[in-house]
Amino acid sequence: MKIGIVGGTGDIGEGMALRLSPNYDVIVGSREETKAIATCDLCRASLEERDLACSLLGVTNQRAVDEADVVVLAIPFKHVAPTLKALTGFEEKIVISPVNPIERTTYFYYAPPPEGSAAMMIRGMLPPGTVVCAAFNNVAANRWQMLDEALDYSVAVCCDDEGAKRTVMELVNSVSSLRAYDAGPLRAASLVESVTPLLLNIARFNKLRDVGLKFV
Ligand SMILES: NC(=O)c1ccc[n+]([C@@H]2O[C@H](COP(=O)([O-])OP(=O)(O)OC[C@H]3O[C@@H](n4cnc5c(N)ncnc54)[C@H](OP(=O)(O)O)[C@@H]3O)[C@@H](O)[C@H]2O)c1
Structure with missing residues (x-):
């Protein structure tokens, strides 16, 4: 299975x-192909240090969509609509949204679009043959990047x-x-997205790092 990551040069991507x-063909997308290639070079070096083989390709966001079976939208909420308007070829693909519409004053709070969630907005912008899933919304990027540590969290999936x-x-x-948990239909993604500002506030006000979710 080929996984394309739009905005694959960012923290989550x-x-x-x-x-x-190490397990899938990963196609890292960017607005600038050279940036995607540089990210792939860094990732490859990090994995090779650990004797891990990998399949990585750095390309434009459009090529990441074109070549993937599953596309992850790893971009900040405010850039999602203009980015999707500029990209084509999502028909018959699975699109994963880890996107959380969050604002910040003295604390973080959930600020969804009129559709109710980022996931529902994305669903409305893509062709009918595209399947949108919300997943990975509550896993901190730092933890993804700490390769020597287990990523021991629960992941709610709405689709x-x-x-x-x-x-x-x-x-x-x-x-x-x-560990994945079925969290219901896409309409329930607002519940999943809205947990992230709670986790960020708990981390901030209790001086913790990378607070996550685990359903037991
Ligand atoms: N960070 C976390 O811990 C975390 C955890 C869970 C979920 N999320 C969600 O994951 C998504 C990505 O978060 P992130 O922290 O990885 O974001 P980020 O690092 O701030 O940005 C990701 C990528 O977005 C692209 N981008 C920046 N400005 C853009 C623009 N004007 N138009 C189009 N693309 C633009 C950039 O790629 P190029 O410059 O290469 O095009 C950038 O590398 C967000 O929606 C966030 O809510 C984040």
Whole structure:
């Protein structure tokens, strides 16, 4: 399975490339191909240091969409709409949204679009044949990048297509100690996205790092 990461040069994108590329063909996308190539070079060096083989390709965001079976939208919420308007070729693909619409004053709070969540907004912007899944919303980028430490969190997955949900849950379960949980239809993604500002506030006000979720 080929995983394309739009915005794969960012914090989450790079972390996902590091953790997924030993098991999947990972296509790192960027607005600038040279930036995507540089991210792949860094990831490859880090993995080779640990004797891990990987499959990584650095390309433009459009090529990452074109060549992937599953596309991760690893970009900040405010850039999602213009980015999606500029990209084509999502038909028949699974699109994973880890996107959290969050604002900050003296604390972090959930600021969803009129559609109710980032995931539902993304669903509305993509062609009918595309399946959108919300996943990975609550796992901190730093943890993805700490390759020598287990990623021991629960991941809530919301999706309206049972087959695509299974595929995404298998992808989640293939990464370190992540464990996927079915969190219902895509409309329930607002619940998952809105947990992230809570985690950020708990981290900030209690001087903790990378607070995460574990359902036991
Ligand atoms: N960071 C976390 O711990 C975390 C955890 C869970 C979920 N998330 C979610 O994951 C998503 C990515 O977060 P992140 O922290 O990885 O973001 P980020 O590092 O700030 O940005 C990711 C990438 O977005 C691209 N980008 C920046 N400005 C852009 C623009 N104007 N138009 C199009 N693309 C632009 C950049 O790629 P290029 O310059 O290469 O194009 C950048 O590398 C967010 O929606 C966030 O809510 C983040």
